[in-house]
Amino acid sequence: MPVQNAMTADFLRSAYGGESMAHMRYLIWGDVAEKEGMPNIARLFRAIAYAEWAHADNHFRELRDQKGDYTVPAGAVFGIGKTAENLQGAIDGELHEVEQMYPVYLETARFQNEKGAERAFHFALEAEKIHVDLFQKAQDAAMEKKDFEVGPIHICPVCGYTGTDPAPDVCPVCGVKKEMFKIFE
Numbered sequence: 529m530p531v532q533n534a535m536t537a538d539f540l541r542s543a544y545g546g547e548s549m550a551h552m553r554y555l556i557w558g559d560v561a562e563k564e565g566m567p568n569i570a571r572l573f574r575a576i577a578y579a580e581w582a583h584a585d586n587h588f589r590e591l592r593d594q595k596g597d598y599t600v601p602a603g604a605v606f607g608i609g610k611t612a613e614n615l616q617g618a619i620d621g622e623l624h625e626v627e628q629m630y631p632v633y634l635e636t637a638r639f640q641n642e643k644g645a646e647r648a649f650h651f652a653l654e655a656e657k658i659h660v661d662l663f664q665k666a667q668d669a670a671m672e673k674k675d676f677e678v679g680p681i682h683i684c685p686v687c688g689y690t691g692t693d694p695a696p697d698v699c700p701v702c703g704v705k706k707e708m709f710k711i712f713e
Contacts, residue, residue, distance in 0.1 A: 530593035533640040537594055539633040540587045540645055543652065545602030546629070547584035550621060551577045553605065557614040564611050566675040569666045573618075575681040575712035576662070579655050579688035586648040586687075603629075615667035622660045626653065651687035654701045658690045682709040 531537045558573030603624065605617035630653035637645040666676040679693040687702040695706045 529644065531590060531642055531645060533642060536633075536637050536640050536642040536645045537591065539636060540591050540648070541594075541598055541600045542602050543629070543633060543649065544584050544587035544591070545600040546604060546625070547580045547587065547652070549602060549604040551580040551584060554580060554618065556608065557611070557618070560608060560614060561611045561670075566611055566670065568676045568678050569611055569615070569670060571712050572662060572666050572676060572678060572681060573614075575683055576618075576659050576690060578683050578685075578710055578712070579659070579690050582683070582685055582688035583648070583652040583655065586651060590644045590648050612667055612670040615663050615670055618663045619660060619667065622656050622663060625656045626660060630656065651689075651701060655688035655690055662690065662692075681712040682706070683712065684709055 531540065554573040554577035558570040558577065561567075561570035561573060603621075605621045607617065608614065609617075630649055634646060634649040634653060637643075637649055662678075666678075669676040680695075682691045682693075682695040683689070684699040684702060684704050685708060686704045687699060689699045689701045691709075695709055695711075697706055698704065699706075699709075
C-alpha cells in the first residue's frame with residue numbers, strides 16, 4: 529500500500545538520505561582503516577555499509593509511489609580522520625538514529641498506520657543498536673592502536689541485522705534464513 533501521510537513520507541525520505549550517506553561514508557572510512565593496517569575494522573565498516581544499504585533500500589521501496597523531485601534533509605557526520613576518529617563519527621551517527629531519529633519515525637508511522645514504513649523503521653532501529661556496540665568495540669581496539677578481533681560478520685539483506693559468528697539460523701529481526709545472509713570474511 530502506498531504511503532498515505534506526508535509526514536511519514538518525509539521521514540522515509542530523510543531516513544533514505546541518512547542511510548545512503550552512511551553507506552558511502554562507511555565505505556570511505558573502511559578504506560582509511562585498511563590503509564592504517566586495520567583490515568578487520570575495514571571489513572566491519574564495509575559490512576555495516578551493506579546493512580545501511582539494506583535500510584536505504586527498504587525506505588526507498590516504501591516510497592515507490594512517491595514520484596518527483598524532493599529536497600531531502602538528513603543529518604550526517606562529515607570528514608575523514610584517523611580510524612579511531614572515524615569510529616567515533618560512526619558511533620555518534622548510530623546513537624542519533626537509535627536514541628532520537630528512529631524512535632520518532634517509528635512511532636509516527638505507527639500512529640499514522642503506515643505499516644510498511646513501520647516495518648522499515650523497525651528493521652533499521654534494531655540493526656543500528658547492534659552497530660553502536662560493534663563500532664564501540666572496534667574503537668576500543670583502535671584507541672590502543674590494535675585491530676578489532678572479529679570473525680565473519682553476517683548481514684541480513686532484508687533488515688540489515690548484523691551479527692558475528694556464529695550466525696543465527698534465522699534472522700532474529702525479520703526471520704530470514706541464514707543462507708540468505710551476506711558474509712563478510
